[in-house]
Amino acid sequence: MRRDPITGVVGEPLPHDSAHLHVSGSAPYTDDIPEVRGTLHAAIGMSDRAHARIVSVDLEKVSAARGVVAVITAKDVPGKNDYGPVFADDPIFATTLVQYHGQSIFAVAAKTVFDARRAVKLAAIEYEDLDPLLTAEAARDAQSFVLPPERLVRGDPSAAIAAAPHRLSGEVRIGGQEQFYLEGMIAYALPKEDGMMHVYSSTQYPGEVQLQVAHALGVATHKVVVECRRMGGAFGGKESQAGLFACVAVLLAHKTRRPVKLRMDRDDDMRITGKRHDFVTNYDVGFDDLGRILGVRFVLASRCGYSVDLSGAINDRAMLHSDNCYYLENVAIQSYRCKTNTVSNTAFRGFGGPQGMLGIEQVIDDIAIARGLDPLAVRKVNFYGVTERNVTHYHQPLVDNVIHEIVAELERSSDYHARRRSIRDFNATSPYIRRGIALTPVKFGISFTATHLNQAGCLLHVYTDGTVMLNHGGTEMGQGLFVKVAQVVADELALDIDRIRITASDTSKVPNASPTAASSGSDINGKAAQAAARTIKQRLTDFAARHFGVAPEAIVFRANAVQYGPDSIAFEELVKRAYFARVSLSATGYYRTPKIGYDRKTWRGMPFYYFCYGAAVTEAAIDTLTGENRMLRVDILHDVGRSLNPAIDMGQIEGGFIQGVGWLTTEELWWNDKGVLMTHAPSTYKIPVASDVPSAFNAKIFESGGNPEDSIHRSKAVGEPPLMLAISALHAIRDAIASTADYKLSPRLDAPATPESVLRSLEEIAVRREKSRAATISTEAVVE
Ligand code: MTE
Numbered sequence: 001m002r003r004d005p006i007t008g009v010v011g012e013p014l015p016h017d018s019a020h021l022h023v024s025g026s027a028p029y030t031d032d033i034p035e036v037r038g039t040l041h042a043a044i045g046m047s048d049r050a051h052a053r054i055v056s057v058d059l060e061k062v063s064a065a066r067g068v069v070a071v072i073t074a075k076d077v078p079g080k081n082d083y084g085p086v087f088a089d090d091p092i093f094a095t096t097l098v099q100y101h102g103q104s105i106f107a108v109a110a111k112t113v114f115d116a117r118r119a120v121k122l123a124a125i126e127y128e129d130l131d132p133l134l135t136a137e138a139a140r141d142a143q144s145f146v147l148p149p150e151r152l153v154r155g156d157p158s159a160a161i162a163a164a165p166h167r168l169s170g171e172v173r174i175g176g177q178e179q180f181y182l183e184g185m186i187a188y189a190l191p192k193e194d195g196m197m198h199v200y201s202s203t204q205y206p207g208e209v210q211l212q213v214a215h216a217l218g219v220a221t222h223k224v225v226v227e228c229r230r231m232g233g234a235f236g237g238k239e240s241q242a243g244l245f246a247c248v249a250v251l252l253a254h255k256t257r258r259p260v261k262l263r264m265d266r267d268d269d270m271r272i273t274g275k276r277h278d279f280v281t282n283y284d285v286g287f288d289d290l291g292r293i294l295g296v297r298f299v300l301a302s303r304c305g306y307s308v309d310l311s312g313a314i315n316d317r318a319m320l321h322s323d324n325c326y327y328l329e330n331v332a333i334q335s336y337r338c339k340t341n342t343v344s345n346t347a348f349r350g351f352g353g354p355q356g357m358l359g360i361e362q363v364i365d366d367i368a369i370a371r372g373l374d375p376l377a378v379r380k381v382n383f384y385g386v387t388e389r390n391v392t393h394y395h396q397p398l399v400d401n402v403i404h405e406i407v408a409e410l411e412r413s414s415d416y417h418a419r420r421r422s423i424r425d426f427n428a429t430s431p432y433i434r435r436g437i438a439l440t441p442v443k444f445g446i447s448f449t450a451t452h453l454n455q456a457g458c459l460l461h462v463y464t465d466g467t468v469m470l471n472h473g474g475t476e477m478g479q480g481l482f483v484k485v486a487q488v489v490a491d492e493l494a495l496d497i498d499r500i501r502i503t504a505s506d507t508s509k510v511p512n513a514s515p516t517a518a519s520s521g522s523d524i525n526g527k528a529a530q531a532a533a534r535t536i537k538q539r540l541t542d543f544a545a546r547h548f549g550v551a552p553e554a555i556v557f558r559a560n561a562v563q564y565g566p567d568s569i570a571f572e573e574l575v576k577r578a579y580f581a582r583v584s585l586s587a588t589g590y591y592r593t594p595k596i597g598y599d600r601k602t603w604r605g606m607p608f609y610y611f612c613y614g615a616a617v618t619e620a621a622i623d624t625l626t627g628e629n630r631m632l633r634v635d636i637l638h639d640v641g642r643s644l645n646p647a648i649d650m651g652q653i654e655g656g657f658i659q660g661v662g663w664l665t666t667e668e669l670w671w672n673d674k675g676v677l678m679t680h681a682p683s684t685y686k687i688p689v690a691s692d693v694p695s696a697f698n699a700k701i702f703e704s705g706g707n708p709e710d711s712i713h714r715s716k717a718v719g720e721p722p723l724m725l726a727i728s729a730l731h732a733i734r735d736a737i738a739s740t741a742d743y744k745l746s747p748r749l750d751a752p753a754t755p756e757s758v759l760r761s762l763e764e765i766a767v768r769r770e771k772s773r774a775a776t777i778s779t780e781a782v783v784e
Pocket residue numbers: 233234235236348349350477478479481516517518519520521522652717718719720
């Protein structure tokens with residue numbers, strides 16, 4: 001079918017709408033908003049104990065410090081001293097107890113940001129130390145939980161494992177991850193008339209910041225407006241925890257009656273905000289000769305930190321992704337949500353899914369080594385089927401299981417088998433440098449597991465010159481949501497993309513919007529925008545039919561114009577005439593995801609509208625003397641349904657993969673035994689940089705027939721799933737380590753696979769190799 005000759009329809013690889021502003025340094029972020037005269041700058045006074053009773057707080061020197069205008073504590077909170085997103089267990093200011101190192105106790109507004117930051121250091125706080133619980137295991141053993149344990153069972157895993165011809169058990173340790181958005185947390189609060197407050201906040205969830213601020217002030221929601229034009233990255237870190245900074249800025253603005261900006265210093269931002277949950281996963285598995293899993297039991301324990309935050313949904317998602325692409329007929333998953341005296345861990349791209357998937361992937365590798373099989377062969381015998389063995393452990397059937405096709409194509413295009421053989425040849429003659437390869441799959445469920453969040457709204461105005469203003473509840477964090485939604489509107493109204501102006505997320509334009517998260521931004525906001533555009537289109541169609549005396553069916557929107565029968569009128573001309581005929585040119589649109597819903601008590605139903613699939617092959621090399629490792633080549637094939645914008649999607653695929661590689665290979669969070677985070681800056685916490693991208697990096701979008709569900713233009717979400725393709729990098733490193741034991745022993749490799757972790761793994765496998773060699777020799781001696 002011929003497309004309209006307009007620029008920017010759905011499927012066009014348009015650049016990010018702000019690309020020209022990003023590269024020229026002229027895209028305004030919250031800190032770039034010109035400051036209003038009288039603006040004060042804030043800083044937060046943080047706890048320097050992980051767990052202690054507060055005996056006394058003396059802020060005299062703070063108040064007297066240069067430039068300080070106001071100092072506030074919990075006593076200055078007119079409403080509720082809490083910003084907890086789900087449970088009320090996140091005080092804005094700690095009062096009697098501090099529960100992690102870095103927790104907020106008081107705040108300062110001063111003339112300059114440096115005055116404020118210097119002043120908070122002058123507090124004299126007396127503590128009575130309490131024992132801190134720092135790790136998930138310590139908390140699990142002490143039964144310290146933020147939420148009760150959960151258990152999901154299908155079939156009879158115990159009987160299946162007991163009856164299986166082969167059995168194994170093991171443990172995977174999975175590190176956390178700092179979101180490391182390049183723009184740190186920031187909020188700018190401006191008091192307005194009659195007690196109203198306007199807040200610029202770098203947040204994925206303006207609707208929630210609005211509520212958090214209103215509750216802290218003790219005012220009605222309609223007195224607060226929260227606005228966010230763009231974030232310099234968020235990655236989940238700004239889904240719930242941007243609220244603290246907005247509340248502090250607003251409380252100081254309320255107290256001083258002056259505008260207040262709070263911009264976090266990087267080190268403080270890293271200490272005070274939650275990260276990806278680290279997990280310890282234990283498993284028992286029973287399998288047959290071919291490596292097919294007959295029964296498996298997982299026990300997941302995650303470090304949630306001191307409060308609930310989003311840990312319930314995150315650990316649920318880990319449970320719901322413990323299958324990855326594999327059919328687990330008999331499975332039990334026990335999940336412990338451990339309460340520790342560390343920062344409250346929160347959303348990070350994948351939202352527990354990646355941690356859930358790492359467990360089963362290690363199970364597969366262990367089985368492969370135990371049976372002397374290629375891990376890929378074991379993966380394949382365990383894949384969900386297309387028409388049978390296709391129901392997940394939460395009883396949702398897979399409708400379009402394309403993992404077989406994706407893996408088959410990737411095996412071919414990456415030359416997996418030949419390269420695997422040549423890597424083995426290479427390793428046989430290479431004493432120190434070892435290579436490894438792994439192909440790992442991804443299946444990721446799309447929808448918020450909190451079903452009510454799967455809704456979106458849009459506000460669309462058409463002006464009399466035929467230009468369009470688009471506003472929806474989604475936020476832009478670099479992922480390209482705004483341009484995708486604009487393309488949906490351009491497509492619907494057959495207008496060039498430059499006729500559509502995208503505007504800042506704003507709680508006064510679209511109310512009660514969900515967070516931009518769960519990768520669902522373009523799915524739900526795209527549909528809401530389409531609905532609004534269709535309303536406008538219908539009104540214009542009805543008007544044109546009346547106006548030109550033709551049937552509504554004769555009206556066709558095409559190429560910045562509207563055809564009525566054989567004639568045509570420019571879009572702007574029709575709009576002008578509609579205006580004079582008093583036709584409303586403004587519409588809202590609303591969307592709710594259909595079909596979904598599940599029962600969290602029985603773990604049955606349809607938590608996800610559909611699934612995204614993908615697979616990656618990574619070849620890695622390790623230096624067995626230093627533990628250093630790097631990727632040599634990466635091949636990716638990823639399913640985005642029918643892409644709304646392949647250029648944006650490719651950016652998400654490549655970026656998500658590299659971010660996942662950072663999580664699994666270089667980014668290590670390290671707390672000392674006092675619960676102090678010692679890795680709180682790029683000097684000690686290593687995120688990937690351009691030079692970490694492998695020189696051979698072949699990412700491709702899977703040629704899909706489109707989403708079988710009625711998603712926006714049959715596309716699929718893309719934000720989070722590619723991160724999990726990086727599991728192939730970790731497994732390639734494991735494969736390289738396994739070569740040192742002639743592929744007879746399965747390495748124990750803790751993530752991230754830093755040089756230290758790789759060296760530990762090499763040493764551990766060497767000890768086991770010696771033991772098994774000694775055992776073989778003694779058996780041989782007995783046989784003789
Ligand atoms: N891409 C960029 N550039 N910056 C980000 O902060 N966040 C990720 C992903 N991609 C992120 C990103 C996360 S955690 C999610 S949930 C999705 O984008 C959210 O946007 P979407 O729903 O519009 O895909």
